[in-house]
Amino acid sequence: MAITEARPEAGPSGSPTISPQRHPIMAWLTTTDHKKIGIMYLVNSFFWFAVAGLLAEFIRVELAQPGTQYFSEQQYNELFTMHGTTMIFLFIIPILAGFGNYIVPLQIGALDMAFPRVNALSFWMLPLAGIILYSGYLTGGAACAGWTEYPTVSLQPCGTGVGTDLWIVALLLIGTSSILGGVNFITTIFNMRAPGMTMFRMPLFAWTMLVTSLLVLLATPVITSALVLLLIDRNLGGSFFDPAKGGITVLWQNIFWFYSHPAVYVMVLPGMGIVSEVLPVFSRKPLFGYKAFVFATAGIGALGFSVWAHHMFTTGTVLLPFFSIMTFLIAVPTGVKFFNWIATVWKGKIWFTTANLFAFGFLSMFLIGGIDGVFLASPPVDFALHDTYWVIAHLHYVLFGGSVFAVYAGLYYWFPKFTGKRLHEGLGKLHFWLQMIGFNLTFMPMHVLGLLGMPRRISDYLPFKDWTGINQLQTVGALLIAVSTAPLLANVWITMRRKDRDPENPWDGNTLEWWTTSPPPAHNFDSLPEIHSERPLFDAKHADELTVHADATTTGAR
Amino acid sequence: MAVADATVRETPSGPGHERAGGISSSLLGMVLFIASEVMFFGGLFGAYFTIRTAAPQWPPPGTHELDKWYALALTVVLVSSSVTMQLGVFAIRRNDQKWLVRWLIITLVLGTLFLVGQGNEYRTLFEEGTTLRSGVFGSTFFTLTGFHGAHVFGGAAFILIVLLRARSGQFTARYHDTVEMASYYWHFVDVVWLGLVTTIYFMSQ
Numbered sequence: 001m002a003i004t005e006a007r008p009e010a011g012p013s014g015s016p017t018i019s020p021q022r023h024p025i026m027a028w029l030t031t032t033d034h035k036k037i038g039i040m041y042l043v044n045s046f047f048w049f050a051v052a053g054l055l056a057e058f059i060r061v062e063l064a065q066p067g068t069q070y071f072s073e074q075q076y077n078e079l080f081t082m083h084g085t086t087m088i089f090l091f092i093i094p095i096l097a098g099f100g101n102y103i104v105p106l107q108i109g110a111l112d113m114a115f116p117r118v119n120a121l122s123f124w125m126l127p128l129a130g131i132i133l134y135s136g137y138l139t140g141g142a143a144c145a146g147w148t149e150y151p152t153v154s155l156q157p158c159g160t161g162v163g164t165d166l167w168i169v170a171l172l173l174i175g176t177s178s179i180l181g182g183v184n185f186i187t188t189i190f191n192m193r194a195p196g197m198t199m200f201r202m203p204l205f206a207w208t209m210l211v212t213s214l215l216v217l218l219a220t221p222v223i224t225s226a227l228v229l230l231l232i233d234r235n236l237g238g239s240f241f242d243p244a245k246g247g248i249t250v251l252w253q254n255i256f257w258f259y260s261h262p263a264v265y266v267m268v269l270p271g272m273g274i275v276s277e278v279l280p281v282f283s284r285k286p287l288f289g290y291k292a293f294v295f296a297t298a299g300i301g302a303l304g305f306s307v308w309a310h311h312m313f314t315t316g317t318v319l320l321p322f323f324s325i326m327t328f329l330i331a332v333p334t335g336v337k338f339f340n341w342i343a344t345v346w347k348g349k350i351w352f353t354t355a356n357l358f359a360f361g362f363l364s365m366f367l368i369g370g371i372d373g374v375f376l377a378s379p380p381v382d383f384a385l386h387d388t389y390w391v392i393a394h395l396h397y398v399l400f401g402g403s404v405f406a407v408y409a410g411l412y413y414w415f416p417k418f419t420g421k422r423l424h425e426g427l428g429k430l431h432f433w434l435q436m437i438g439f440n441l442t443f444m445p446m447h448v449l450g451l452l453g454m455p456r457r458i459s460d461y462l463p464f465k466d467w468t469g470i471n472q473l474q475t476v477g478a479l480l481i482a483v484s485t486a487p488l489l490a491n492v493w494i495t496m497r498r499k500d501r502d503p504e505n506p507w508d509g510n511t512l513e514w515w516t517t518s519p520p521p522a523h524n525f526d527s528l529p530e531i532h533s534e535r536p537l538f539d540a541k542h543a544d545e546l547t548v549h550a551d552a553t554t555t556g557a558r
Numbered sequence: 559m560a561v562a563d564a565t566v567r568e569t570p571s572g573p574g575h576e577r578a579g580g581i582s583s584s585l586l587g588m589v590l591f592i593a594s595e596v597m598f599f600g601g602l603f604g605a606y607f608t609i610r611t612a613a614p615q616w617p618p619p620g621t622h623e624l625d626k627w628y629a630l631a632l633t634v635v636l637v638s639s640s641v642t643m644q645l646g647v648f649a650i651r652r653n654d655q656k657w658l659v660r661w662l663i664i665t666l667v668l669g670t671l672f673l674v675g676q677g678n679e680y681r682t683l684f685e686e687g688t689t690l691r692s693g694v695f696g697s698t699f700f701t702l703t704g705f706h707g708a709h710v711f712g713g714a715a716f717i718l719i720v721l722l723r724a725r726s727g728q729f730t731a732r733y734h735d736t737v738e739m740a741s742y743y744w745h746f747v748d749v750v751w752l753g754l755v756t757t758i759y760f761m762s763q
Binding site for chain 2: 114118182190191220222225229245248254255
């Protein structure tokens with residue numbers, strides 16, 4: 001059974017490593033290596049996460065008591081606008097693309113992304129966009145009409161400064177970065193898979209990145225068009241959104257949400273992919289229902305384009321039954337995934353590492369967020385809860401309890417792949433529990449506030465009912481979340497300085513990224529295993545049994 | 559039995575990724591990019607139709623009527639340039655570098671002619687007082703045709719680069735993905751124009 005095939009003309013002629021004379025900083029600045037670009041994505045995203053987190057703390061401090069204490073109303077408007085914009089466009093979307101950058105080529109056995117230079121371009125637009133966005137503060141005021149920038153608010157009262165225009169330009173850059181990244185991921189996944197790595201043998205994180213990239217590719221240009229129209233209205237005297245000139249205000253909302261609803265899935269599907277990598281490894285079982293998971297992912301992606309107007313129920317201009325039913329429907333594939341995950345963990349040998357704790361955190365918190373959303377899918381309920389803190393609770397349970405927990409699961413899971421060293425488990429667990437408690441202290445009471453009718457985006461509130469007490473509880477929770485990042489930072493610092501190394505495959509993972517060394521060489525792989533299933537490392541370890549039952553282990557992978 | 563060895567595919571020069579058949583990465587990337595461009599223009603067209611159907615009368619009273627024959631002439635120019643571009647692609651598929659260069663030059667001339675023609679129409683409209691600021695008609699007209707014109711300009715720049723590379727003999731029957739990419743993009747720009755002409759010029763009543 002000699003299956004070794006020499007493929008002399010297959011690879012690059014020389015070693016693709018960068019010439020040793022180059023200064024390390026220059027090597028990073030000019031790199032087209034998907035791994036280095038991935039790391040830069042992560043570092044850049046965490047930086048903006050910290051900035052946006054600081055803004056969130058300011059919001060919570062202001063809301064700790066009725067009245068306006070520390071920020072003027074205008075400053076408060078800028079705070080929540082910049083917080084939302086930064087979290088979504090400079091943190092969650094890019095950090096998931098960062099994991100994708102590092103991990104997807106390794107998972108499918110590729111040398112790099114399909115277009116390495118385009119990849120570098122995609123990355124470098126992001127810090128530039130962040131600087132442009134925040135330079136609004138230097139021009140007398142940042143964008144202030146909320147991250148949704150609805151006209152006519154973004155046209156008239158608070159949008160008179162340059163801040164809103166800088167916001168538009170920053171988002172145009174980030175959108176272009178996303179689109180180029182999407183083209184890159186799809187091409188990489190379609191054209192760069194290793195021999196034997198069929199589509200249905202791809203790890204689920206690669207699948208979720210593929211569907212995410214399709215969403216990015218088809219949805220992001222639509223918000224680009226809306227941004228361009230807003231720019232024309234604001235600066236060139238256009239009349240798209242201003243009713244006084246014959247324009248239509250709701251037009252913005254339709255185009256904006258046609259992007260921004262699929263963007264919700266852009267922000268959570270890769271998180272679901274990360275969790276689907278972490279749970280099987282730490283339950284010592286394959287993922288239950290691989291194909292069902294793949295089709296559920298595709299289903300969420302497809303349905304994601306038909307639910308945008310559920311953000312606009314109260315405008316009175318959308319067909320309520322249609323968008324309501326489609327929104328309820330989207331809970332079905334999400335439910336399928338929950339059964340996948342629960343059945344994966346069921347009777348597994350569960351290993352409670354920090355990565356796995358964060359994956360469980362994702363399951364429980366995202367479930368709450370999802371159920372919150374199903375409430376809002378019903379128009380009568382939505383009419384009551386629209387623009388209250390219920391919505392804020394929902395979106396934070398989905399994006400923080402969902403995406404951010406998944407990001408941390410991915411960070412603790414793949415950190416040894418990035419550096420060759422595991423993060424410290426004790427500090428990791430401290431980080432997890434502080435964050436879990438802080439998160440729920442902050443956002444669980446928001447449900448109550450929403451039901452009591454407290455409106456979002458207002459810097460002041462009346463000192464009646466239990467509003468003050470609930471708000472103070474949330475502020476304590478928000479500070480606890482800030483504190484919880486201290487053990488994380490300490491952990492990364494201590495681990496990076498540690499001299500000794502952990503095993504190449506410390507979690508005993510079965511997907512292809514664990515086949516190579518940790519961290520991988522510049523060319524990723526010195527060799528590749530035969531790929532017969534979605535768990536090539538498992539097959540290689542149990543090759544003895546495999547020779548007898550060669551076909552029995554390809555679980556649904558044919 | 560050397561089981562462990564048997565599961566390792568030795569690849570001295572790195573794992574290979576060449577595949578028989580399929581579509582090359584650059585062409586696939588171009589198709590995907592064009593898909594995103596389609597969605598961009600979809601957003602613009604969506605805005606156009608929303609505003610148009612909401613307006614009490616279209617075109618709004620007092621709007622100067624667009625010259626359909628002029629638009630038709632521009633259409634003939636742009637569609638012919640698409641044909642000449644494709645003839646260039648056919649030429650290089652036959653490994654005919656000389657005719658590739660010739661067809662590219664003709665395409666570039668036609669593309670430039672289209673842009674000049676569009677600029678001339680803009681000048682006429684400006685003189686009559688129809689501008690981006692003059693209301694919903696001006697806003698939609700100049701935004702949609704303007705973004706299309708910008709894409710024609712981008713496509714022409716692409717073709718110019720391809721032309722310079724073709725003149726130095728960089729393309730052969732086997733290696734000419736860039737030529738194909740430019741042709742995909744150029745045809746896309748052409749199709750967008752057909753949509754624009756139909757909706758803006760001919761569905762005007």
